[in-house]
Amino acid sequence: MITLYQLRWSHYVEKVRWALDIKGLAWQAVDVVAYKKEEMRRFSCAQTVPLIHDASTGVAISDSSPIIRYLDETYPDRPLLPHQPTERAEAWQWMLRLDSSLGLYARRLGYTQLIMECPQVLPRLFLPDVCGGLFTRRGWRSLAAPVLGMLLIKRFRFDRNRHDRVYEQLEALLLSLADRLKRQAFIVGARLSAADITLATLLRPLRIVPYFSHHPGLQSLFAWQSRLFREYGREPALLYETLIEAQRRHCGTMRAGVGWMSRERFAPATALDEALTEAVNDQHPVNSFSLFGALPSYVKLRWFSGVRRMAYAPSPHMTHP
Numbered sequence: 001m002i003t004l005y006q007l008r009w010s011h012y013v014e015k016v017r018w019a020l021d022i023k024g025l026a027w028q029a030v031d032v033v034a035y036k037k038e039e040m041r042r043f044s045c046a047q048t049v050p051l052i053h054d055a056s057t058g059v060a061i062s063d064s065s066p067i068i069r070y071l072d073e074t075y076p077d078r079p080l081l082p083h084q085p086t087e088r089a090e091a092w093q094w095m096l097r098l099d100s101s102l103g104l105y106a107r108r109l110g111y112t113q114l115i116m117e118c119p120q121v122l123p124r125l126f127l128p129d130v131c132g133g134l135f136t137r138r139g140w141r142s143l144a145a146p147v148l149g150m151l152l153i154k155r156f157r158f159d160r161n162r163h164d165r166v167y168e169q170l171e172a173l174l175l176s177l178a179d180r181l182k183r184q185a186f187i188v189g190a191r192l193s194a195a196d197i198t199l200a201t202l203l204r205p206l207r208i209v210p211y212f213s214h215h216p217g218l219q220s221l222f223a224w225q226s227r228l229f230r231e232y233g234r235e236p237a238l239l240y241e242t243l244i245e246a247q248r249r250h251c252g253t254m255r256a257g258v259g260w261m262s263r264e265r266f267a268p269a270t271a272l273d274e275a276l277t278e279a280v281n282d283q284h285p286v287n288s289f290s291l292f293g294a295l296p297s298y299v300k301l302r303w304f305s306g307v308r309r310m311a312y313a314p315s316p317h318m319t320h321p
């Protein structure tokens with residue numbers, strides 16, 4: 001039996017859940033408390049989720065791509081990485097590249113969107129069981145939301161989205177991936193591989209970011225993702241998607257107009273062709289002192305981010321409850 005330590009809504013975790021299901025392995029999930037992660041402390045590997053503990057080998061390993069490689073090497077049936085060496089190396093590089101770019105940027109913009117439109121969702125994600133669910137209740141929710149928002153800003157630097165050109169870098173990457181997937185059904189080779197699972201799952205948070213989910217040049221990419229979700233029985237919408245959608249329908253608007261984006265195509269500064277040996281992450285340490293220093297950034301992001309409110313339009317590829 002494999003135990004998967006998870007935050008339910010994490011896109012890196014979703015990638016591993018999908019891999020475990022394809023391989024047909026017996027697994028169980030343990031939901032961790034994000035800011036303590038006590039459940040995982042006994043393992044010596046990096047304390048990020050996903051983390052798996054395989055009781056039959058005694059191995060504990062974190063980081064989604066190495067987890068998938070471990071699963072393939074230990075349980076060779078129903079391989080997730082291509083067998084052919086060149087394709088295998090190519091798929092592996094795509095996984096690391098997407099973990100280090102798309103995964104990080106999509107997380108930043110997904111949380112940014114929640115903070116801009118409905119921060120009360122954050123306690124429902126992070127604190128569902130703390131104090132018997134107190135912080136998910138109306139009133140308490142509104143108190144907990146800004147604190148969580150500030151914590152996340154410090155952890156992932158959403159206040160630097162514009163400075164770091166996150167929208168620009170992502171747009172350039174996704175347009176090139178959309179072009180690639182118009183020419184071929186899968187990122188590498190002739191069948192689904194872990195590279196496709198990586199792309200489809202790490203794209204998930206952008207389904208709530210209208211700049212991308214409604215982008216005319218990216219509709220084929222979201223259609224590709226939705227088709228894979230359907231074919232492989234993945235969840236059509238995670239909790240945060242359903243909640244933000246409900247909020248948008250209720251108020252008839254969404255934050256969609258990224259004021260500073262120009263129509264010119266952006267050339268990313270960093271070469272994506274450099275070979276990677278491991279995935280890069282972007283978490284920064286937070287302490288209570290630095291946390292409250294994030295209040296001005298929270299206020300700015302929530303109300304003056306430069307992302308304009310526009311009339312709500314359902315995203316074409318979202319399944320509506």
Ligand SMILES: N[C@@H](CCC(=O)N[C@@H](CS)C(=O)NCC(=O)O)C(=O)O
Pocket residue numbers: 007010011012034047048049050062063064065099107155279280281283
């Ligand atoms: N490259 C890692 C990224 C893992 C990661 O950053 N996980 C986040 C959840 S999305 C996490 O552990 N967050 C807890 C924290 O920030 O302390 C992977 O592919 O697994």
